[in-house]
Amino acid sequence: xxxxxxxxxxxxxxxxxxxxxxxxxxxxxxxxxxxxxxxxxxxxxxxxxxxxxxxxxxxxxxxxxxxxxxxxxxxxxxxxxxx
Amino acid sequence: xxxxxxxxxxxxxxxxxxxxxxxxxxxxxxxxxxxxxxxxxxxxxxxxxxxxxxxxxxxxxxxxxxxxxxxxxxxxxxxxxxxxxxxxxxxxxxxxxxxxxxxxxxxxxxxxxxxxxxxxxxxxxxxxxxxxxxxxxxxxxxxxxxxxxxxxxxxxxxxxxxxxxxxxxxxxxxxxxxxxxxxxxxxxxxxxxxxxxxxxxxxxxxxxxxxxxxxxxxxxxxxxxxxxxxxxxxxxxxxxxxxxxxxxxxxxxxxxxxxxxxxxxxxxxxxxxxxxxxxxxxxxxxxxxxxxxxxxxxxxxxxxxxxxxxxxxxxxxxxxxxxxxxxxxxxxxxxxxxxxxxxxxxxxxxxxxxxxxxxxxxxxxxxxxxxxxxxxxxxxxxxxxxxxxxxxxxxxxxx
Numbered sequence: 001x002x003x004x005x006x007x008x009x010x011x012x013x014x015x016x017x018x019x020x021x022x023x024x025x026x027x028x029x030x031x032x033x034x035x036x037x038x039x040x041x042x043x044x045x046x047x048x049x050x051x052x053x054x055x056x057x058x059x060x061x062x063x064x065x066x067x068x069x070x071x072x073x074x075x076x077x078x079x080x081x082x083x
Numbered sequence: 084x085x086x087x088x089x090x091x092x093x094x095x096x097x098x099x100x101x102x103x104x105x106x107x108x109x110x111x112x113x114x115x116x117x118x119x120x121x122x123x124x125x126x127x128x129x130x131x132x133x134x135x136x137x138x139x140x141x142x143x144x145x146x147x148x149x150x151x152x153x154x155x156x157x158x159x160x161x162x163x164x165x166x167x168x169x170x171x172x173x174x175x176x177x178x179x180x181x182x183x184x185x186x187x188x189x190x191x192x193x194x195x196x197x198x199x200x201x202x203x204x205x206x207x208x209x210x211x212x213x214x215x216x217x218x219x220x221x222x223x224x225x226x227x228x229x230x231x232x233x234x235x236x237x238x239x240x241x242x243x244x245x246x247x248x249x250x251x252x253x254x255x256x257x258x259x260x261x262x263x264x265x266x267x268x269x270x271x272x273x274x275x276x277x278x279x280x281x282x283x284x285x286x287x288x289x290x291x292x293x294x295x296x297x298x299x300x301x302x303x304x305x306x307x308x309x310x311x312x313x314x315x316x317x318x319x320x321x322x323x324x325x326x327x328x329x330x331x332x333x334x335x336x337x338x339x340x341x342x343x344x345x346x347x348x349x350x351x352x353x354x355x356x357x358x359x360x361x362x363x364x365x366x367x368x369x370x371x372x373x374x375x376x377x378x379x380x381x382x383x384x385x386x387x388x389x390x391x392x393x394x395x396x397x398x399x400x401x402x403x404x405x406x407x408x409x410x411x412x413x414x415x416x417x418x419x420x421x422x423x424x425x426x427x428x429x430x431x432x433x434x435x436x437x438x439x440x441x442x443x444x445x446x447x448x449x450x451x452x453x454x455x456x457x458x459x460x461x462x463x464x465x466x467x468x469x470x471x472x473x474x475x476x477x478x479x480x481x482x
Contacts, residue, residue, distance in 0.1 A: 015315070017168060017304045022315035072171060 133330025
């Protein structure tokens with residue numbers, strides 16, 4: 001897992017306590033709104049996202065930048081790809 | 084025999100237009116909103132339309148409305164969901180003594196789970212004092228829950244002032260607005276609350292649909308785990324017909340709110356004024372700042388159950404305490420918390436009027452109710468007094 005800090009996101013989505021698979025649905029929904037190169041931050045407490053979000057990025061041509069862990073939830077950073 | 088229903092805080096009859104709106108979703112439009120084909124999409128659209136309609140009734144955004152099965156579920160969800168979501172910031176919550184069992188019992192559950200709950204006292208009219216709230220806040224407090232108006236005494240609480248105090252300390256505020264939503268103006272932005280519970284059957288909608296308003300940006304732990312319904316915050320296949328009915332009922336309530344209140348108030352006032360003329364009958368709750376169709380009394384020397392039964396024999400249907408307290412034959416904790424003595428609290432009776440009630444119904448009630456009191460006092464063993472020096476003079480209307 002890649003750990004990052006001080007990433008400056010363009011958009012933030014808080015889905016803490018929202019059930020699986022909301023992390024993938026919100027991710028897809030939010031990425032449609034972004035321009036290539038922009039960064040999305042997703043806050044979630046769902047640990048299944050640790051596998052799902054990097055996998056989703058690999059499949060969809062978006063760049064998974066890494067996570068920032070807080071005591072209560074994870075922050076995922078995804079940069080929108082060009083395709 | 085004439086039949087007059089005066090128990091609208093227990094439930095309302097369904098508005099005919101609401102039933103018409105619901106019917107297709109029992110029959111041809113039976114799809115699951117999560118299905119991706121036509122049936123599912125139609126059901127999904129119906130749920131989302133209802134969400135807009137319910138949001139419109141309380142001045143919320145559609146995404147801030149989470150459908151539940153009823154008001155009790157919304158209350159459980161709010162109290163447990165926020166207490167758990169914020170437990171790392173503190174484990175203290177404030178709950179008023181006017182609350183419904185769905186709040187009080189959720190608070191007890193939280194106490195057993197390691198939270199500290201402080202129960203806010205109320206005055207003799209049932210008001211929670213914002214200054215008392217201020218004094219009871221600690222560094223650990225994360226949530227305050229105060230009912231908008233109790234269905235037992237009808238007093239409308241000073242929520243805006245309580246919210247003001249809470250916001251100075253970054254505390255979430257929930258209100259149980261089951262008795263008020265659709266019956267008086269309820270505006271989440273004006274009140275400033277973070278969470279608000281409502282139930283469709285309290286404003287001529289169906290049973291089986293309720294909702295919790297959750298202010299945008301509020302984190303809440305789900306009560307029911309499963310699928311992605313309600314944005315992953317309340318799992319379970321939606322009760323589409325009931326939700327559609329709730330939406331339609333919300334639309335009607337918004338349009339007709341003013342006229343409904345104007346219709347009910349004079350009938351309520353007539354009942355209160357009539358009963359003020361009956362010996363040792365005390366109004367409970369505030370005389371004016373109360374639900375428009377709500378009149379509640381404590382009648383000295385008589386048990387509420389006896390009144391209910393005699394009135395029911397005359398085709399007059401009312402309640403004693405809350406709907407569940409009536410069955411449990413318990414003194415109402417709400418009335419006791421207002422300082423009403425146990426004996427007098429046993430003589431509690433609540434008349435809650437609705438749009439189906441007529442002037443003729445009120446004529447019948449104001450003539451029969453005093454007669455029932457007179458008849459029961461003739462046979463009451465307490466008619467010469469309680470024998471334990473209990474006084475009934477703690478209520479708001481004294482003879």
